[in-house]
Amino acid sequence: MSVHPTFDQPNSRLIVSLSYLSDPDKTSPATKTAETHPFNHSAKVLLPLTSNSNQTTRTRWEKGFHQHGQASKFHKVSLPLRFFLDTTFQQHVRRGGTMALQCNVRIDQDDVFALLPSGTLLLNVTKPTYEKLGLVGKPSQLSPKGERYQISVDISAPSFKPTNKLYERVKWCFEHTLPNTYDFYMSSIDSSTGALRDIPFPPDANAKTISNPFTSHTEENVLIPPMSNLPLSFSSGIDGAEDQETVLERLEWIGMVACGADRIRATDKVDPFISVYSTPEASTPGDVFIGTWTGFIPAKQILDLITGLRDLIKQDSLPWAALLVSGFRDSPISWRQSEHGYASNGENDYVLLVLPDGRCVVFQALGSEDTFAI
């Protein structure tokens, strides 16, 4: 124990990787990142408007994205946990593309329940609830030993049906030891059409269908750094501190645009007492189109967006396009099924910087409590 405070804070992480987005049918690390991140709260696209694009391009993009987002909806519904064991609901789950996340909970204090698209019902519970509940789970790797437990129930397994021992046990628990009703965001997406399936909710579930609203605006006269000559290569990766700096500068700039910061405007003259930020070298003035969806966005929509962005780059000869996706800070998992928690931040966001030659830089930002590793 040192005499002076050491301010030991656990670290957040940023994972930067390079991927090749080839054909839409083949998977690449970039699409895998999007695919394995089921719970997305918002998606933002950034598109630079070059000198030869104008108002009509902007309108076309707006229309295109708006149409794309028309089908993006989800349900908000109050359900008891035993609803997830309902046999008709199980059919939906077995078809794939169904997921649910409890709303208005805090992952570091309350119990969080979620249904993953793979068909696993995840119960991330505190110690008192675990002791009361009666199902077997693993201790959480993030909390101090024995404080939180993670219980996984595979609903989509063919053996999981009435008269099966596990099924009956889970059903008993959901009816006796944990019978409360919770609010969930739920979405069940048909993988071929991308449309939201109707789920037969019980009548007292207070079900609402909500769209993920799409808004767009343009940041005018901002300094845009060149993205084409980034020192990235598949053989050597990003070597050296200077190259890392160059790549991270681009990420910082993307973040500034997304926030609508004033520091990137071409006309900005700020007192160095306030900020010494300067855009990367060789930045040129231009406009950036920003489109945002907010809500409960399934991974399929993100994948469609990625394909859309690649097509747009080809069609409009854009020098780059960026997609920023943020996850729920109270989600029990981040990527794949890695456990996620909330220490002082619960970020599990990622940025895809898509370049015209098919390369894509993937930035994954993880909070300090996260077990995900590449």
Add this chain to the structure above:
Amino acid sequence: MFVDLNVPWPEAGQNAPELKKTLEMLQSFGYDFVAYNHVVPNAKTSFKPNPIKIDSAQTNTKPSTETLSPLISNAQLDAQPLRQLTRLTIIADDQNSNYQLNNTNPVLNSYDILAIRPTTERLFQQACQTFDVDIISLDMGSRLPFYMKGPTVNLAISRGIHFEICYAPAIRDQTARKHLITNAAALIRLTKGKNVIITSEAQRAMEVRGPYDVINLGSIFSLNQALAKNCITINLTSNVATPQQHDDKHIKASCPQKL
């Protein structure tokens, strides 16, 4: 469950609207439990009956989720109101008086939590060794008149007593800030963060700090994040516990509906 176990109960007639504002502030920060603290200066006079009236209307009901954007998954919208407990703190400065800290005292039993603030070393030792209290609170805003010793503190911990650090006095006064850091760091060094609670003692709404800020404050006392989080979190099986588990503490046996 974030908890603030020291919200001073205003003396008769004073500052009731301020208390309401404090409660609103605590609620907006996400605290779940609050204990109103009634401070009694000495035990020579027999204890007056519990003046704390818990009125469920005192806490604002949180806005219903229907009126706000359906997309907010923020804990503030949870419909559960702030749960309120009562606490008595006795300022013990005379070692000869009988504090009647036993189960049979009906006035003491009417409070959920019992705390003592010893002002001399002898009383501190007595509190750690024999008194039947839940919390030992020390006035950390000024130089402690005695040193806390390891064995005494460990004895208190083994008896299940918690030590309290209040942060609002440091917000009010600058010299108190220095003393708070020194005293709190000394306490943490002795206890390694075990059985320590951090509470506000906020007399005004502006003296309340959010739970994550209090966790950061803990790092100044050499508490790491996980330990600091424990200091302001309540598990429903510790200090203020279900009455069945801690029958020998001064927890009202008929308040299970509060927990």
